[in-house]
Amino acid sequence: MKLIIDSCADISQERARELNADMQPLTIQIDDKSYIDQFEITSEEVIQSIKDGRRPMTSQPNPESFAGIFKKYAEQNESIIYLGLSSALSGTYQSAVIARDTLLEEYPDADITLIDTSAVSYGLGLIVERAAGYIAQGDSKETVISKVEQDISKIRHLFTVNDLNYLAEGGRLSKGSAFLGGLLNIKPLLHVEDGKLVPLEKHRGLKKVFKRMNELAIAEGASGTGHIVHADAEKLAADLKDQLLKNTDLETINITGIGPTISSHTGDGTIALFYFKDGE
Incomplete structure (x- = not known):
């Protein structure tokens, strides 16, 4: 059974290899040059371009890219599970659908399951890491899919950005008009709702945003492993981690940089927390 992911999982190439997952990267364009996400550009380079006033643009993989990966494993008679970025945020999942449907004309017996997470x-x-664990422990494909669907129903996204206007201008923010502008030092708390990025609350200062993140993690029974990503805000991410380990039942919280594609849309200063609601 082969796990396929895209680069918007913000999993490093090294981590993807550890999980035995193949990664399909998106593309980032800055000025007139295109870069393959993670392979040809780093998050730091993306953030610097934003600071320099050069807004990065991103594009989904084309169906042919997915078809190449799917064909490789179809020819080996290996079952495939693709865990994709929210289809409400990108056409990446649709590219995978087109690739699968085209490939099935040539390989009608190919076993390809696509999941819009x-x-x-x-x-x-986090969903990918758990799925890789289910596969590694020998679960059947049906069991893996069932467990992944449960994980999808429980995953929590909480994040804040320095500039909500920047996020909105990129077209990835839903229901955000009431949050735009506002008073100095008002920080938004956002989450994912039906696969879309949606403002949840706004607070005066980052300290209160972190306090609210802690409150939600406690109320929602977060435990086990959580994850924090950041864009050029490592110290703040570490502060949030310390608070969560002290106040919640989360036992392990890993911190990594946010990926190049995602940081292209969120800008610098972004901090995001992820965990599974109601524990493990």
């Missing part, structure tokens, strides 16, 4: 960044990453 409605997740993004390490929300998707």
Whole structure:
């Protein structure tokens, strides 16, 4: 059984290899040059371009890219599970659908399952890590799919950004008009709802945003492993981690940089927390 992911899971190439997952990258364009996400550009380079006033643009993989990966494993008679970035945020999942449908004309017996996770960044990453674990322990494909669907229903995304206007201008923010502008030092708390990025609350200052993240993690029974990603905000991410380990039942919280594609849309200063509601 082969696990396929896209680069918007914000899992590094090294981590993907550890999980025995093949990664299909998106593409980032800055000025007139295109870069393959994670392979040809780093998050730091993306953030620097934003600071320099050069807004990165992103594009989904084309169906042919997915077809190449699917064909490789179809020829080996290996079952495939693709865990994709929320289809409400990108056409990446639809490219995979087109690739699968085209490939089935040539390989009608190919076993290809596509799952729209409605997740993004390490929300998707945590789902991928668990799925890889189910496969590694020998679960049947039906069991893996069932467990993944449960994980999708429980994954929580909580994040804040420095500039909500920047996020909205990129077209990835839903229901955000009431949150735009506002008073100095008002920080938004956002989440994912039906696969879309949606403002949840707004608070005066980052300290209160972190406090609210802690409150939600406690109320929702977060335990086990959580994950924090950040864009050029490592110290703040570490502060949030310390608070969560002290106040919640989360036992392990890993911190990594947000991926190049996601940071292209969120900008610098973004901090996001991911965990599974109601524990493990």
